Amino acid sequence: MKRIQLIDIAHGRSGDKGNKANIGIIAKAPEYFPLLVKHVTADRVKAHFTEFCHGAVERFELPNLMALNFLLHETLDGGGTVSLRTDAQGKTLCAALLRMYIPLTI
Amino acid sequence: MKTIKIASGQGFWGDWLEAPVRQVRLGSIDYLMLDYLAEVTMSILSKQKKRNPDYGYARDFVDLIREILPDIVTKNIRVLANAGGVNPRACANAILAEAKKQGLADKIRVAIVEGDDLVNRIDELLDAGEALKNIDTGEPISRIRDSIESSNAYIGCEELVKALDAGADIIVCGRVADAALALAPMVHEFGWSETDWDKRAAGIIAGHVIECGAQASGGNCSLDWKSIPDLANIGFPIVEMRSDGVFWVCKHDATGGRIDVPTVTEQLIYEIGDPENYIVPDVIADFTSITLVQDGENRVRIEGARGKPHTDFYKVSTSYLDGYTAFGTMVYSWPEAAEKARAAADIVLERLRQLSLPLDRIHTEIVGVDACHGTLSGPASEELSEAMLRVAVHSQDRAAVQRFTREIAPLVLSGPPSATGYAGGKRQVQEVMAYWPSLVPRSAVKTSFEILETS
Structure with missing residues (x-):
C-alpha cells in the first residue's frame, strides 16, 4: 500500500x-x-505519542479550515512550568505528529 | 459601515520591544492591545509585589508608554494592556508619573480594571462554600492552600468597555482574558449588546488571531517557512473589525511576514480545545462557523462567526509553590557524540542513585537526538557532529536539588571524552510554580474600573 x-x-x-x-x-x-479525517484518528495519535501521552486523546474536526484539532491529556510532564523537558510546552509536538505515515487511499 | 483598526503589540511578556512602537508609527490604527500575561507571569509578579508593594506589574509596559506617549496623544490611539499583573494601580500610577514628566498628563486619561485578583479572598470564598476544585483532578484547593502565590479570575471585557465609554485612553488591567482586550473596543465603538453572541464571537475570534502577536503574520509558521519574507521586520497583525462582525486580518505596508489563509489558520487552531465551544468570559465562540478568504495581499477576511451565551462561571488560575528544580548540561563532540552523551547520562544517574537524594523526578534527554520528539526521532546518526546531554530533576527538598547541581561539571574530567560547554555558570535552583485551574461563579467576583486622577 x-x-x-x-x-x-x-x-x-x-x-x-x-x-x-x-x-x-x-x-x-x-x-x-x-x-486526514480517515487516517489520523484519535487512536492512531494516542499510539503515535505513547511515550508522551498518558491520558486520553480527543479529536475535533474543523472542515471549514480543513483542519483537525487534537487534545492530548496528561502529555506535558505535569504542564509548562512543572515539566523537566526542553519542550515543556509541547511546541514541537505538531512537528512530531507530522512524522506519521498514513495510507494514500481513502 | 463603520470599521475600526485594532493592532497587536505584544504576544507575551518578553516579546519584541520594537513591535508596538512600529504599530503606532508605521500606519494608522485606532487601538493598540498588548498581552503580557502567561500563567507563569502572575506568580512572578506576585513575588515581586511581596518584596515591594509598588511592584507586581510588567514594567516593560511603562517603558513602552514612555516611548510612544507623544505618538498616541497626537494620533489619538487608545491602548489596552493586561500589563497591570497583580498591581494595576501601581502600573497606572507609574504611567501617570511618566505623562506628567512629559507634560502630557492633561492629555490622557488612565484607567484601571480590578476585581480579578482573588489571592486575598480565598478563605472568604472557601467559607462561602466554593471548593475551588481542580477542574482536571477534582481535588479541593485545601490541599495547596498554604502554598498559594497568586489567584486570578479570567474576567471579560465589561469593565474595559465602561472605561472606554468614560473616556479612558490607556486601560491597565490584570487577568483579563487575552482576547477580551480586543473585544472591548469593538463593543465600545459598535454598541454590540450583551446578548449579541455572534458579534461577540467574531470579536473574540479576532482577538484570538492577534493575541499571540506575529504568530498570525508569518511567525512560527510551519508551511513553507523559508518563503516568508523579511521576518526580521515582521509586521504584527492588525484586525479591521466592521460593525457587522466581519473582519480582516492585515498588517502595515512595508513590513515583513505574511498574512494569508495558512498563516492565520495556524494561529486559529493554536491552544484551543473543542473548537465548537471556545469558552471565554464574554461568549462561547464556534471556530467551525467561520470562513477565511484571501482578500488582497497580506489581507484575510473572516466572516460567519457564531456564538452562544457565556457560562455562569469564571475560570480561576491559582499558582502555588510545588518544590524545586534545576538542570545541567554537557556537550559532546564527534566521534560517537550521542553515545557519549548517553553514557554520561548513565554515570549521572548512577551517582545520584548512590547519593539516595529525595528526588521525585529525574529526566535525561540528548539535545540533538531526542529532546523534542523522544523515540519518534529514530536512532542518532553515528556521524552526528555534537550532542548535548541535559539532566533535570525535581524535588520538594531544596537541598537535594542543590546537591544535584554539583553532579554535572565533574563529568568533564571523569566521564567520556570530548566533553565541553559546561561553563555556563553555576546552575541555579529554581522554585517550581504549578497551576491549579478551577471555576468560580461569576456572582462571586466583583469587578470594577476607575479612571485615576493625576495628582
Whole structure:
C-alpha cells in the first residue's frame, strides 16, 4: 500500500493547555483533508505519542479550515512550568505528529 | 459601515520591544492591545509585589508608554494592556508619573480594571462554600492552600468597555482574558449588546488571531517557512473589525511576514480545545462557523462567526509553590557524540542513585537526538557532529536539588571524552510554580474600573 508522510500534506501548530497538549493540523490542499479525517484518528495519535501521552486523546474536526484539532491529556510532564523537558510546552509536538505515515487511499 | 483598526503589540511578556512602537508609527490604527500575561507571569509578579508593594506589574509596559506617549496623544490611539499583573494601580500610577514628566498628563486619561485578583479572598470564598476544585483532578484547593502565590479570575471585557465609554485612553488591567482586550473596543465603538453572541464571537475570534502577536503574520509558521519574507521586520497583525462582525486580518505596508489563509489558520487552531465551544468570559465562540478568504495581499477576511451565551462561571488560575528544580548540561563532540552523551547520562544517574537524594523526578534527554520528539526521532546518526546531554530533576527538598547541581561539571574530567560547554555558570535552583485551574461563579467576583486622577 502506498503511504505518505503527514509533513507532505499537512502543516500546523501545537501548544499547551495545562498538562494537555493541543495539536492542530491543516491540510495543504482540499483533497488531502479526507485523508486526514480517515487516517489520523484519535487512536492512531494516542499510539503515535505513547511515550508522551498518558491520558486520553480527543479529536475535533474543523472542515471549514480543513483542519483537525487534537487534545492530548496528561502529555506535558505535569504542564509548562512543572515539566523537566526542553519542550515543556509541547511546541514541537505538531512537528512530531507530522512524522506519521498514513495510507494514500481513502 | 463603520470599521475600526485594532493592532497587536505584544504576544507575551518578553516579546519584541520594537513591535508596538512600529504599530503606532508605521500606519494608522485606532487601538493598540498588548498581552503580557502567561500563567507563569502572575506568580512572578506576585513575588515581586511581596518584596515591594509598588511592584507586581510588567514594567516593560511603562517603558513602552514612555516611548510612544507623544505618538498616541497626537494620533489619538487608545491602548489596552493586561500589563497591570497583580498591581494595576501601581502600573497606572507609574504611567501617570511618566505623562506628567512629559507634560502630557492633561492629555490622557488612565484607567484601571480590578476585581480579578482573588489571592486575598480565598478563605472568604472557601467559607462561602466554593471548593475551588481542580477542574482536571477534582481535588479541593485545601490541599495547596498554604502554598498559594497568586489567584486570578479570567474576567471579560465589561469593565474595559465602561472605561472606554468614560473616556479612558490607556486601560491597565490584570487577568483579563487575552482576547477580551480586543473585544472591548469593538463593543465600545459598535454598541454590540450583551446578548449579541455572534458579534461577540467574531470579536473574540479576532482577538484570538492577534493575541499571540506575529504568530498570525508569518511567525512560527510551519508551511513553507523559508518563503516568508523579511521576518526580521515582521509586521504584527492588525484586525479591521466592521460593525457587522466581519473582519480582516492585515498588517502595515512595508513590513515583513505574511498574512494569508495558512498563516492565520495556524494561529486559529493554536491552544484551543473543542473548537465548537471556545469558552471565554464574554461568549462561547464556534471556530467551525467561520470562513477565511484571501482578500488582497497580506489581507484575510473572516466572516460567519457564531456564538452562544457565556457560562455562569469564571475560570480561576491559582499558582502555588510545588518544590524545586534545576538542570545541567554537557556537550559532546564527534566521534560517537550521542553515545557519549548517553553514557554520561548513565554515570549521572548512577551517582545520584548512590547519593539516595529525595528526588521525585529525574529526566535525561540528548539535545540533538531526542529532546523534542523522544523515540519518534529514530536512532542518532553515528556521524552526528555534537550532542548535548541535559539532566533535570525535581524535588520538594531544596537541598537535594542543590546537591544535584554539583553532579554535572565533574563529568568533564571523569566521564567520556570530548566533553565541553559546561561553563555556563553555576546552575541555579529554581522554585517550581504549578497551576491549579478551577471555576468560580461569576456572582462571586466583583469587578470594577476607575479612571485615576493625576495628582
